[in-house]
Amino acid sequence: MTPATADEICAPFLNYDNDEYDGRRYRPSAGSAYSGASPVPPPPPPPQSLQQPSPVVTGSRMQPAREEAADAIGRGRVGGYIVPRPPENRERYDGEEVAAIMAVAEEPVSTFSVDVDTGSYTNVRRMLNQGGIPPQAAVRTEEMLNYFRYDYATPRDRSRPFSITTDVTTTPWNGDTRLLRVGLRGYDIDRRERPAANLVFLVDVSGSMHSRDKLPLVQCSMAMMAEQLNPRDRVSIVTYAGSTKTILTGSSDRDEIIDALGELRSGGSTAGAAGISLAYDAARANMIEGGINRIILATDGDFNVGTTNRDQLIEMVEREREAGISLTTLGYGTGNYNEAMMEQIADHGNGNYAYIDSAMEAHRALVQELSSTLFTIASDVKIQVEFNPAFVSEYRLIGYENRLLNEEDFDNDTVDAGEIGAGHQVTALYEIVPVGNDGWLPERHFSANRTAPQGSDATDLAHLRLRYKLPGEDSSRLIEQAIGADAVANARAPQGDMAFVAAVAAFGQRLRGDTYLGTFDFADIRRLARSAGRPRDYWRGEFVALTELAEARSAPGGTSGGSKR
Incomplete structure (x- = not known):
């Protein structure tokens, strides 16, 4: 054959x-x-x-x-692929409350772990394509921001594996505030530079994966990825349903790998934890010292046999990450999709989480961004911003609600944080209130509880710190950078890339029901995105179309879908 x-x-x-x-x-x-x-x-x-x-x-x-x-x-669909909405929706999401407003006089320091996941954006896109509005718990604004590419400078020195971009603009939805953007861009590597990879394709072949948007799309996704692998790479294939099975062990033969993927069939219950355990066994058996050792889990996340407790699964992947085996999760399908499981085990497994809703998305994640998916250039990356009360009275971090850290966690190298892959970008957006402008917080009744702006000789709006570890290192490195106060005085309306960033941030907030947007609606978001200029790629043009879908779905008489949790 x-x-x-x-x-x-x-x-x-x-x-x-x-x-x-x-x-x-x-x-x-x-x-x-x-x-x-x-x-x-x-x-x-x-x-x-x-x-x-x-x-x-x-x-x-x-x-x-x-x-x-x-x-x-x-034909004529956003994303190129649509599946019908299932009759019963058992999808599970862990939403966080919108981040609180902080008074700089009381909480001047903001600390969080980076996030390069993109699954929330593609999952939201899928729901809009199907004719519904995503549940608020499914929307993570930072993952929407990080789905797109921006014009961040390429790093000059790999010992400092990412560049840092900061800028300040006026806020399209609030004349009293400003937007502060922090952008990171990791260095990229040529395909030939990438270390050898020991990969385990862990595929859910249970009965719940039977539909077209699940196992058949998984097979397509992983076949695309297999086409990109080097002769030095090793691939194992492990499947699980009611029981687990090793289909292939440590193969470097592309034809053999793709043939094995094509023969997969679905049926039975879902013993996900047992599959993960067997996948780690396969990864250890083919361990490449100094190389990439990663499990790629493709599933709808609907574990229903054996260990189904998420905390126990997290403990398992945390133990294995210490041994140098990371875990990436790829989510598929509708109706019973367990995103809460997928996102959390990837975060704790030093991997990333993506949702695959089409072959185009599979190509984007596993072909165009293969190096980013596989090769980590910096781990335990944390960002900390300290605001100067002489210039900023209040602030809020847009997104990253489930990535927030305590201030003392920043210098603690035992606290796990996010990873950045080759070529990855990270975007964080703060909305800040300059001193003297009206903010969100009310005036306090007792004079002793009111904090007047303090004079300062400093000329900095904020001080930015980043901590990260290079591959193989246990001690973190520190980067510090000042953000000048003149950035606020010189702030202008967002243009170009920053206009698009603001539009995406507003889109996420509107879908989440964020009350800080005021009357800024989907039509305003669309105008803001278009003000950035002609879409540079399909994905930006698609975003504009999604704002129209969201507007139509949100209108009186429009459809809606999903559950709150």
């Missing part, structure tokens, strides 16, 4: 509008939305009668049951 290829396995997902994929890159047809040749038009609402065809699996190849339905699904 001729070995399967990634484009054969992915064919049901990729051949919309005559787009092609050759295992390395997309070749969009002329005028296709995938080409990025023009801004993405507002997508029409999905027909009520549209049904997703079930894949027919023959050998290592999959064909859609009805090609005409597949074409209808792909």
Whole structure:
């Protein structure tokens, strides 16, 4: 039998509008939305009668049951792929309250762990595409910000593995405040520079993974990734359903890997913890000293057999990360998706979390950003900003609610924090109230409880500190950088990249029900995004279209979906 290829396995997902994929890159047809040749038009609402065809699996190849339905699904949709909303929604999310307003006189220091996850954005996109509004608990604004690329400078020296960009603009939704952006960009590496990788593809093949947007899309995703691997890399494949099974151990043969992926079938209950344990066994058996040792878990997160307690799973992945094995999670599917599990075990496993809603997203995460996904350039990265009360009276950090740290955690090298991969970018946004402007907090009744602005000889608006560890090091390194007070005096309306950042931040806040946006609505967000200029890529054009979907879904009589938790 001729070995399967990634484009054969992915064919049901990729051949919309005559787009092609050759295992390395997309070749969009002329005028296709995938080409990025023009801004993405507002997508029409999905027909009520549209049904997703079930894949027919023959050998290592999959064909859609009805090609005409597949074409209808792909044509004119944001993201290029839509699945119907399931009749029962058992999806699980762990939402955090919107971060509180801080008075600089009382809480001058803000400390948090970096986050390069993007799963919240793609999951929100999926829900909007399906005709609903995401539950507020599913929206993490920082993951929406970090989904996009910005014009941050490339680092000059790998001993300082990322550049730092700061700027201040006026706030589009509040004339009394300013936006302070902190941007990091990690150095990138050429594919040939990447260390050898010992990868374990841990695939959920339980009955809940039967639908087209689950196991078939997992097979496509991992086949794409396998096409990119080097001869020095080793791949093991472990599956789990009611029981666990090792399909492949330490193979460097691409054809063998892709063939094995193509033969996977779904059925049975979901013994996720047992699968994770077996995957760690496989990773240890093929350990590469000085290389990349990582498990890539692909599942809907619906563990229902064996250990299902999230805290126990977290303890397991924390133990293994100390041995040098990291864990990345890729989420798939609808209806029973357990995002709360996926995001947390990835964070504690020194990995990252992504949600894959289409073959295009799989290509983006596992081909275009493969080095970022695999190779960590800095670990336990923490950011700390100390505001000067002479210039700032109040502030709030937009997003990162589940990444907040205590002030004393910053200097404690035993406190786990986020990882930055090669080429990764991190964006943090503060909304600040300059001294003398109206803020959010009310005036206190007793004079002794009121803190008057103090005079200062300092000329700094804030002081920025970053801590990180280089690979293989146990002690952190420190970077410090002042942010001048003149940044507030010279603040102008956001333009270019910063206008787009502000639009994405506002979008996340609006979906979360953030009360600090006032009357700034989806139409305002769309205008702000468009003011950044012509979309540089498909993804930015798609964002503008999503604001229209969100506006339509939020209007009286619009549809909504999801649960609060």
